[in-house]
Amino acid sequence: MALIKLNNQSLTAVTSLPAAIPTGKIGQVVRSVLSTTTYTTGTTSTSIFSGSITPSATSSYIYAIFTANYRMSCNDNTSNPYGNIRLKVGGSTGSTKADMRLRDINSAGATNIDRDFIGEGSAYWTPNSTSAQALHVCVEMGTATGRIGLYGNNDHTNATSLTLMEILA
Amino acid sequence: MMTDLEKIFKAIENLQPNSSYKLTTHEADSQLVDEELFNNIVWNSPNNLTWSQVKAEMDKL
Numbered sequence: 264m265a266l267i268k269l270n271n272q273s274l275t276a277v278t279s280l281p282a283a284i285p286t287g288k289i290g291q292v293v294r295s296v297l298s299t300t301t302y303t304t305g306t307t308s309t310s311i312f313s314g315s316i317t318p319s320a321t322s323s324y325i326y327a328i329f330t331a332n333y334r335m336s337c338n339d340n341t342s343n344p345y346g347n348i349r350l351k352v353g354g355s356t357g358s359t360k361a362d363m364r365l366r367d368i369n370s371a372g373a374t375n376i377d378r379d380f381i382g383e384g385s386a387y388w389t390p391n392s393t394s395a396q397a398l399h400v401c402v403e404m405g406t407a408t409g410r411i412g413l414y415g416n417n418d419h420t421n422a423t424s425l426t427l428m429e430i431l432a
Numbered sequence: 433m434m435t436d437l438e439k440i441f442k443a444i445e446n447l448q449p450n451s452s453y454k455l456t457t458h459e460a461d462s463q464l465v466d467e468e469l470f471n472n473i474v475w476n477s478p479n480n481l482t483w484s485q486v487k488a489e490m491d492k493l
Binding site (some may be wrong): 298299300301302303304305306307309311336375377403407408410411415417 | 434437441442444445450451452454455456457458459460461462474476477481
């Protein structure tokens with residue numbers, strides 16, 4: 264016994280929906296997870312990992328969400344790290360789409376302090392292109408001392424990740 | 433007590449202060465520090481260190 268019929272047809276025979284019924288706006292989802300915990304020292308912008316998405320139309324937007332599970336560490340009482348985790352297009356020197364600002368862990372007077380945090384950043388833009396868009400999660404320390412580590416799959420269930428979605432026009 | 437991971441950062445800082453680099457941990461063991469891990473470091477700043485130098489410094493800590 265058929266339970267539901269559309270326009271007196273079975274579901275397998277339906278090839279299109281009436282215009283009044285909105286269709287989905289998410290064209291595709293690409294998720295990348297950092298596989299191994301990675302530490303960065305120094306003030307050079309460093310790509311930690313990346314994801315790539317190819318829009319199906321120039322009118323599409325990209326919605327990017329990165330979740331960072333990270334550790335800030337100092338070696339001594341003068342090496343409090345600070346800096347940024349940034350989402351950049353193309354590589355560590357590309358344009359910034361999102362910026363997660365990390366501040367001093369205030370470990371003055373202590374040595375070998377590690378502190379763990381989790382944070383999230385997002386961006387929404389149109390590249391106006393159907394070429395592949397590579398998005399890099401980069402760490403940029405603001406000081407030459409101390410370090411920032413992004414936790415990977417080998418350390419945490421909630422590893423640092425990047426999710427890219429194509430939002431159709 | 434410092435872990436080996438903490439020691440390698442400290443050893444590099446002692447031997448070559450203010451170095452800029454990316455250190456990727458082993459996939460199978462995020463705490464394992466060995467010559468392979470050292471050799472896989474991506475240096476953003478000039479590096480003249482060898483694993484034996486770093487290991488010797490780690491052993492002092």
